[in-house]
Amino acid sequence: MEFQEVIAHRRDGVGNSQEELEMVAHAAADVARSVPNAPVRDYHLSAWLMAAYLRPLGPEETAWLTVAMADSGERLDLTGLPKPWTDKHSTGGVGDKTSIILLPLLASCGMTIVKMSGRGLGITGGTVDKLESVPGFRMDLTPPELKAQAAKIGLAVTGQTANLVPADKALYALRDVTATVDSVPLIVSSILSKKLAGGAERVILDVKCGSGGFMDDLGKATVLARSLIETGERIGLPVFVSITDMSQPLGRCVGNLLEVKEAAEVLKGAPGRLTELCVRLAGHALVASGLSASEDDGFVRARHALNSGQALGRAEEWFAAQGSTVDVFGHPEKLPVAPVSLLVASPFGPGFVEKVDARVVGQVVLGLGGGREKTSDTIDPTVGVECLKAVGDEVGADEDLFVVHAASDAAAEEAAKHLVEAVKVAKKPAEPIPLVFKTLP
């Protein structure tokens, strides 16, 4: 069959067969590997993506595409590692450093976690960039290295290798430049193909909802969550979803090394909204993995892992195993810092913070060089923003709202100008925003 027919079937609403979707995944893997003289080119795939955006894949088609994408490269086989094998994934958000806290926490509670993480794109950060910003930290572990480390400490994390779901590498890059990113079936197949290839028995998914994430309202986030669960059922990979708030930055810091330091503080026992979210997500993961009988039991166990230093101990082993040359937990002051820091005072009168728009803060950090607009951009790991006030906090006239960490005075001044646009101050305290909107199924 010619690929033009695959495109025409999608365009005309006929739909695509399993065989046709296998052709899509195969062709995308060839594009990712730059196979010379491949019969299907990136322009064919771009046309198919736009047709798939306008005529979305149905549930069966989404499952077929997901499996075909997972099979476009190598699949990890975790046989021999202690069970349960659980993977954790977030759809990404501004200041989302939960993986750095949750992974050692869950490993310290008895799970085996082998995780493939992604890089940041646009305003949402990526775990690969955050961890790679730690001097020496390796995010290029090979499958045998991943398995050997997970056998020792229950936890190993790597970036996407060239041979893991190559089809997603090409499709994701093409979606990014063809205005076809925000299609639920394409998002679902992209996420779950990587989870399937990663070898876990189940996935705990944090679907971020709000201006700083992919889905900016609860309705859309719920549609995505349901599709992830249904596709998981069809491909034999149980998926558990929490839909969590991303309307304001998560925690105090946004920016790669600043976030690593903040995650270390939480592992050392710092309280706050980020800590509470990690306890909630960990509690759900413990129940889903069969390690806790009830949510309450899961929350108690997760909190104990944090308060007793058990999660911290595992995190120290993890960072050392992956090559960190700085003692991030004992001596965070040894991590590199940006040359300029600037306090940003409130231009508003006294009152209560009603809004800190995650999207605006994310864009400011992108502008400082802390994120990338194109996959080829390099990032500055030291820059970012500390948010000194969160929604609900009281703020005095002239009180500081942010600290900007920048590469130059000019960049810091520019960031400060935009940051105040993220904030609204009201006379009365705002209703608190829930941490977790829903858990599914």
Ligand code: URA
């Ligand atoms: N994360 C992914 O891995 N893929 C998407 O399409 C969206 C978020």
